[in-house]
Amino acid sequence: MTSKTHLTEPQGKLENWLDAEREALEQAGLRRHLRTVMSAPTGTINLDGRDVVLLGSNNYLGLSxxxxxxxxxxxxxxxxxxxxxxxxxxxxxxxxxxxxxxxxxxxxxxxxxxxxxxxxxxxxxxxxxxxxxxxxxxxxxxxxxxxxxxxxxxxxxxxxxxxxxxxxxxxxxxxxxxxxxxxxxxxxxxxxxxxxxxxxxxxxxxxxxxxxxxxxxxxxxxxxxxxxxxxxxxxxxxxxxxxxxxxxxxxxxxxxxxxxxxxxxxxxxxxxxxxxxxxxxxxxxxxxxxxxxxxxxxxAPELRQRLFSHAKCLKIALIDLGYTLLPSETQILPVVLGNPQRATSVAEVLLAEGVFAPAIRPPAVPPDTSRLRLTVMATHTEAEIQRAIDGFAAVFPEAHYPQNV
Ligand SMILES: Cc1ncc(COP(=O)(O)O)c(C=O)c1O
Known part of the structure; x- marks a missing residue:
């Protein structure tokens, strides 16, 4: 995160200001890490060596x-x-x-x-x-x-x-x-x-x-x-x-x-x-x-039908569980959690339950609207959607009581 004050302060050696920038990102809950996907983007992927249900791909119709x-x-x-x-x-x-x-x-x-x-x-x-x-x-x-x-x-x-x-x-x-x-x-x-x-x-x-x-x-x-x-x-x-x-x-x-x-x-x-x-x-x-x-x-209109049927099923289940979703009309289902730290923590707990639901933080979204951005794919199986719902059911208390996460 480049703050304006940096423009007027002496920049010093590259590694010094890089350290300061990393620390600023860390403090704001905005530091990002790369994960390694070790399989094709299907309904279940191997992420960093673990099989998890993928709710974070734009491969909406499974065409890749x-x-x-x-x-x-x-x-x-x-x-x-x-x-x-x-x-x-x-x-x-x-x-x-x-x-x-x-x-x-x-x-x-x-x-x-x-x-x-x-x-x-x-x-x-x-x-x-x-x-x-x-x-x-x-x-x-x-x-x-x-x-x-x-x-x-x-x-x-x-x-x-x-x-x-x-x-x-x-x-x-x-x-x-x-x-x-x-x-x-x-x-x-x-x-x-x-x-x-x-x-x-x-x-x-x-x-x-x-x-x-x-x-x-x-x-x-x-x-x-x-x-x-x-x-x-x-x-x-x-x-x-x-x-x-x-x-x-x-x-x-x-x-x-x-x-x-x-x-x-x-x-x-x-x-x-x-x-x-x-x-x-x-x-x-x-x-x-x-x-x-x-x-x-x-x-293949049936791919679009499956996509929207999965989106509807996941959305209804999450609302029933008590999650707050933005009023999306499509395959993109945002679960808004507020601050970036909370979104990251809930995403980590979900990952431990076998569900990859990426946390999206500023600047990708406005401040205080950090969220899990869930996306379904036509090629998800019904069982994978159910596994995702079970994962959300298991972490629900954490999602709503941030002191626990
Ligand atoms: C709305 C929108 N426009 C443009 C892009 C950029 O597309 P691409 O990933 O093909 O560069 C994206 C992708 O992240 C997007 O979500």
């Missing part, structure tokens, strides 16, 4: 271990090798990209699509292309860090509207008519809360005030809408002027971000998006896996 997806990745590696060996504008743009972008545009119902190395790269690249100095960004208070970083890079003025608060957004739009361009940006499904942005209202406001809309559908893609195409389809929005960002790293079970939109937009991104231009293309295996996963995703 789907036989067709794995086979496609292996075949692509045999044909194209392991790396792209160049940026896309030089020699890294193999035919797997063309196939993936064509298929993706079909799924999204847009004219075109462009794949980036990650969702992070997509957000930090597109926002500075859409807006710059003299422009205004209106950003939901709970937007993902990659949006926040994209806003910073753009040098546009940013105003944050209260989470999903359309009255606040209306006021900010009405007050800001002198800017050259205005961009409203929102998560489709909020990554840490699991609720869905009121997109129809946002789009109406954007039309009324002549503003652009960018939706980050990292957690809605594959999950919402008839064939998993995302939040825009979920609301049945026909509008073609919404810029849709998403990622293959979650429900699709691979890696890579994307922007879906008009031909004109994609053309401009190819020419201006720095996170597209100045980086090496994705590995062939990743592109082929994402493409195969898109096919499975479209043709």
């Amino acid at each position: 271990t789907h036989p067709k997806v794995i086979a496609a990745a292996v075949e692509a590696t045999q044909i194209f090798g392991t790396g792209a060996s160049g940026s896309r504008l030089i020699s890294g743009n193999n035919e797997l990209y063309t196939t993936l972008e064509t298929n993706l545009a079909k799924v999204k119902g847009t004219e075109a699509a462009l794949v980036f190395s990650s969702g992070y790269a997509a957000n930090t690249s597109i926002i500075p292309v859409l807006v710059g100095e003299g422009d205004l960004i209106l950003s939901d208070a709970l937007n993902h860090a990659s949006i926040i970083d994209g806003c910073r890079l753009s040098r546009a003025t940013k105003k944050v509207y209260r989470h999903c608060d359309m009255e606040h957004l209306t006021v900010l739009l009405s007050e800001s008519t002198t800017f050259r361009r205005r961009l409203i940006v929102t998560d489709g499904v909020f990554s840490m809360d699991g609720d869905i942005a009121p997109l129809p209202d946002i789009c109406d406001l954007a039309a009324e005030h002549d503003a652009m809309v960018l939706v980050d559908d990292a957690h809605g893609f594959g999950v919402l809408g008839g064939n998993g195409s995302g939040t825009v389809a979920h609301f049945g929005l026909e509008r073609t002027d919404i810029v849709q960002m998403g990622t293959f790293s979650k429900a699709v079970g691979a890696l890579g971000g994307y922007i879906a939109g008009s031909h004109a937009l994609i053309e401009l991104l190819i020419n201006r998006a720095r996170g597209f231009i100045f980086t090496t293309g994705l590995p062939p295996a990743t592109l082929a896996a994402a493409n195969a996963a898109l096919d499975v995703m479209r043709s």
Whole structure:
């Protein structure tokens, strides 16, 4: 945690200030450690040598271990090798990209699509292309860090509207008519809360005030809408002027971000998006896996049904046990515990019971809202969901009496 006082104090030797930073993180309950996963992200994983039920993966549909997806990745590696060996504008743009972008545009119902190395790269690249100095960004208070970083890079003025608060957004739009361009940006499904942005209202406001809309559908893609195409389809929005960002790293079970939109937009991104231009293309295996996963995703509505059935079952059971959950509408179930130390302690007790439910702390969530962010997968078995519920039942007193944890 870098505090302002550090800027005015002598920094001294590297190891000295590193020690001070580590101590500050420790004191605030915000020090993070890497855990080692020793198996594929299925319903039960081997974590640091122990088998535990996994409630902390974004592999929502279980596609990262789907036989067709794995086979496609292996075949692509045999044909194209392991790396792209160049940026896309030089020699890294193999035919797997063309196939993936064509298929993706079909799924999204847009004219075109462009794949980036990650969702992070997509957000930090597109926002500075859409807006710059003299422009205004209106950003939901709970937007993902990659949006926040994209806003910073753009040098546009940013105003944050209260989470999903359309009255606040209306006021900010009405007050800001002198800017050259205005961009409203929102998560489709909020990554840490699991609720869905009121997109129809946002789009109406954007039309009324002549503003652009960018939706980050990292957690809605594959999950919402008839064939998993995302939040825009979920609301049945026909509008073609919404810029849709998403990622293959979650429900699709691979890696890579994307922007879906008009031909004109994609053309401009190819020419201006720095996170597209100045980086090496994705590995062939990743592109082929994402493409195969898109096919499975479209043709397997039963995966989405299982996902939502598991989410409902876990949610009802936890509420019955007395836990407080945020009003999520999706596969992301946040159990808010307050301070970071408490969230970490409860996560550790749960782990001892055989349940991996990751503690999420600031800056990923606002202060005093540290939580367990539970996610289910279509490929969880009913028995695994029950084991998770049993684990939560066993630690319930600890969760509610923090002095015990
Ligand atoms: C809402 C949201 N946007 C963007 C990203 C970044 O995506 P990626 O992991 O593909 O870089 C994430 C992932 O953490 C996310 O949750």
